[in-house]
């Protein structure tokens with residue numbers, strides 16, 4: 026069989042997950058999986074939300090519209106872009122995707138750009154998707170270090186804030202200033218920040234960037250709503266050419282995205298019981314994240330080259346321990362070398378850990394690795 030080989034490889038995070046599970050099974054001992062990228066403090070309690078879902082409805086059983094359910098897109102507009110949500114048809118700038126990953130892949134496919142800039146510390150899947158789609162990419166150190174004379178409508182810049190893998194949160198005013206400057210050159214900014222709304226609620230940042238030309242928001246309900254299993258995300262842009270191509274690709278890629286998860290997440294965002302469950306999930310999750318980061322700081326485990334005198338926001342942190350060292354102490358973690366393209370050796374003595382886990386459990390394991 027002749028196949029098109031992409032030369033992309035499996036994410037090392039998958040391999041580390043398997044290694045941790047195998048070691049735990051073979052030894053019968055408990056490991057803590059801080060290698061993962063999901064919130065594990067608590068789950069969102071969907072009991073009341075699910076009671077309001079009518080399984081026998083057309084809405085549940087039949088194809089959703091190509092862009093996604095209209096009421097769900099209106100709910101997203103109200104949640105993310107309250108200043109504009111009353112504008113007739115605003116929700117048509119929003120397209121539902123089965124998660125953030127397909128949203129990013131569609132964006133990479135559709136944009137006719139010659140160079141994609143990823144942050145120096147970046148989620149490895151970005152470059153894998155670019156490799157599969159045969160797009161050239163390079164990296165920027167800091168947003169203000171991008172040479173604005175060298176970027177134009179053939180460039181595209183990814184922003185992930187709070188960042189995966191570092192958990193660093195940039196100042197919003199700085200971020201807005203940089204996004205405004207970059208998009209003014211004609212370059213496109215992909216704002217891929219699925220961890221943000223876990224910490225900011227209500228949040229008016231999306232309103233501030235919504236009207237900029239050349240901004241594309243890719244979002245996910247895997248992180249701040251905690252529902253990665255439902256595979257839901259969206260793409261927002263007001264660019265008409267992009268949106269008409271997206272509409273066509275969505276049809277031939279998905280033939281409409283699954284209806285039930287759209288119904289569930291819409292109800293989480295819009296009903297009083299859904300809101301209560303979401304607030305509870307976010308409150309517990311962010312409290313434990315903050316306590317875990319405080320612990321890392323108190324034990325001087327945070328990497329100064331990355332944080333200076335600041336601390337990460339979450340859900341990740343980079344600590345002064347290697348992946349191997351942490352594994353020996355029954356902690357699953359991902360070496361920082363897996364999140365950089367250059368100077369891998371330099372960064373391999375540090376690791377990314379997910380700090381979105383129960384504080385007691387976190388301390389129980391981390392105290393062995395201090």
Ligand SMILES: Cc1ncc(COP(=O)(O)O)c(C=O)c1O
Pocket residue numbers: 062123124125126127148185189217218219244245246247253257258
């Ligand atoms: C930075 C970033 N963007 C997007 C995603 C996509 O998440 P999903 O495909 O689960 O929506 C992730 C998941 O880990 C991520 O870390």
